Amino acid sequence: MNSLGKRLFLTFMLILVVFSVISRIEWMHEYTRAETGLWDQSLKDVASQIVMSTPRRLTQTAASPDGPENYRLGADPPYLFKGDELSFQIWDLHRNVLLMRSPGSPPSALRPDFGLGFSDIHLSEENWRVYSISDAEGLIQVQVAKSQTQLRAEFRDLLKRSMRMTLLFVVAMTGAVWFVLRRTLRPLNTLRQDILARPALDLTPLPHANLPEELQPFIDAINRLLARLDEAVQNEKRFVADAAHELRTPLAVLASHAEVARQADNPAATREALDKLQQGIARSARLAEQLLDQARLDALHDAQLTETVALDRVIHVMAREFESEARAKQLQLKLDVAPCRIRGDVDALGVLVGNLLDNAIRHGHVGGRIEVRCHPAPLGGVTLSVADNGPGVPTDEHEKIFDRFYRVPGNRERGSGIGLSLVARVAALHGATRLCGSGLDGRGFQVTITFPALAGPQPTLET
Template sequence: MKARSLRWRLTWVSVKCVLVAWLIWLGCQAWQLSRAHYGFWDESQREVASQILESMPDGLELLPARERPALPAGQRDHKMSWQVWVKGNNVVYSIAAPDEPLKPDFRDGFARRTISGQVWHVYSLTDPRRGLTVQVGRSKEMIANEVARWIGLSLLAAGLIFVLFLLTVWVVIGRSLRPVAALREALRARQPLDLTPLQAPGLPTEFSPLVDAFNDQLTRVDQAVQNERRFIADAAHELRTPLAVLSAHADLARRAATEEERNTALRRLSAGVSRAARLSEQLLDLARIDAAVASPTLAPLDLAPLLVLVVRDFETLARERHQRIGLRTEDGRIRGDVDQLGILIRNLVDNAVRYAGEGGRIEVMCRRDVRDGVGGIALCVADDGPGVPAAERESIFHRFYRANGGAERGSGIGLSLVARIARTHHATIHVDDGLDGKGLAVTVFFPAV
């Protein structure tokens, strides 16, 4: 079923609320009017009886009783009826008055009685000197007719007011929603990759949080698109040289004149393939982190088993380089993402293995520690390689930064990934001298759970 528009819903709810409130008010007014009318009618009946009594001339006792003419239908529907009695004769009366006395006992005061099947509210007033009695009455039917007329007029007026109110609300809501329609048209007219924030002048304040949230989403999408574009540019730039080197080594192997030259070219080709594979892996890790629209879900986990798993993957490479990897761990839980922590540890250990050099020593540690009064887990990877000058230690965490010197030539991606993942996990990074005052030691401190 098609949903109704906001304009229709607001109009309909407003009309229903006003209608319910008006019906309640009408009921209260009708009830109060009925009660007030009895007091008003009592007073009006006294005044009418008094005025009629004062206006009667002397000598009415000499008049004979008058014959009551036949009345056409509807002639008795008057607001009030009255009679003037002299010595038991009804000598003067209103056209709608009944044949019998309104108050048969002729005592002064108010009374209620049934006449011809109708309940009457009557009042009697006597002038003893002249022997005149005036009786004034009003039937319940007359009272009901007056209330019905009042309600009918009120309903007619209310109907006109409701029509005017409905049109007013419809027009006002329509004008208030014009900026929303303009915003919709502006979105339809946009280019597919136009991710600039929306401008909505005159938009109702109730819609501002929605537009702000949408603008925030556009900003995140724009950031993701820019990251993707930057990744494509970086990948094209970084892979161009390794691929050219691979092509050159393959060409040398193909044109080699001797077996020794061919083997040398193939070894260089194999090393180039390994470097290109490592660069591709790091670029993919970089793309995966850049593509993350929201922060990863951090769950409690033990860092030591993950550390053991990654270090074992590097034991073969370390043996080929005649290196020694030491591993020391302590139990401790942190909040983290397993995939991203695996990337962080792998890049730290890979960096140490590659830069420690032939026959180097690497120490990987995971221990409980306290930094600035906060307890946590410190992950440290240290080596005894050539290290990094103190002036360059902050720069090694920038993307595509390569430290000067050293036999290995890195891609400048690994440690930048370490820095980004550390920020995501609210961890801090400390860089110091490595083993025996040589090399480099990178420590990542994670707050404990």
């Protein structure tokens, strides 16, 4: 049974029924407990009231041998000790004379030994409960008795009335609980209908007005999830738009070079067109790779970085990948790398190092130099820097070049404008800081990334 309303309702009803049963058992125990229970207490109260209500002259009247045996209430009914009546007797203890008795009670003492307190007797083929009490001076004694049959009948009657009241209470509470649950859960049904009526990509937050306070955290959690889903959907839309925007021009250029190569009338022109076509294909492949890297970083937006990565190994791997490109431009690629470990994502760090190398190689001049350094920082953490002696970047452009699709005006080297924006995103994802400045020999450009130190014990190394 998965219905919240039914679970709450049945749980409450079960508790109510169990409580009612326990209360009835406790009530029965209190009613029938010897001497202090309601049965015996009622006999004790009646006896005490009779003692306090008996006039003192009653003993003098009863002492006359010519007078009536005791006071009568109208016609003296024949002796019949009925089990459905309470019987009492008043005795003169000094003379052992019966002063007064209730109609139908026997002429002999209910308790012949005239002891005090409670006792059980068997009379007229029935068991009786008797309570005896004397006055403070010990002149009279009142004996009050009721049959066990009558006591049980009274108990059954009280129990039936109690059960009827309990049943009415349960029925009333059932209706009240069901009504409250229906009203409480009605906003959830309304919310359900609202969600079902939404379009597929409508990720606006769910309304939480009129919802129970206990459900507010649940709705807030769903809204936070919807916000993350909406961000992911928007990232996908931006990716598609960016890909369409950035691939449109390279594809048109590739088509143009292919057409030139097809129409060339001599081998030299054909080779030139094919070289340009090959360069365009390489740029398009790099652009597609950067767009895919951007999509992967979007997926890592809320990820917890728990791996320990050997950053020096990542640098060596990426340097080998870009070695041929550097050699093609006659660039000297120098590595000054010490063993360094940081907390992060190995693929994202590969994107960062790869784009820093790609940017330095693309903007470096023929015969230039590129230096990659990676060392533990003096104040903790790890510092990675990539420097070149190329044309450099104006100081007022240092922050702008990390914006997506931004290109420095007047730069003859064509780029996608994505690479350094990916560097900025990976650095932010790892809690790192970045700093730009002059490169080698007082010229060129340098990017320095400082990663935070590892916290806690060093985990197993992952690459």
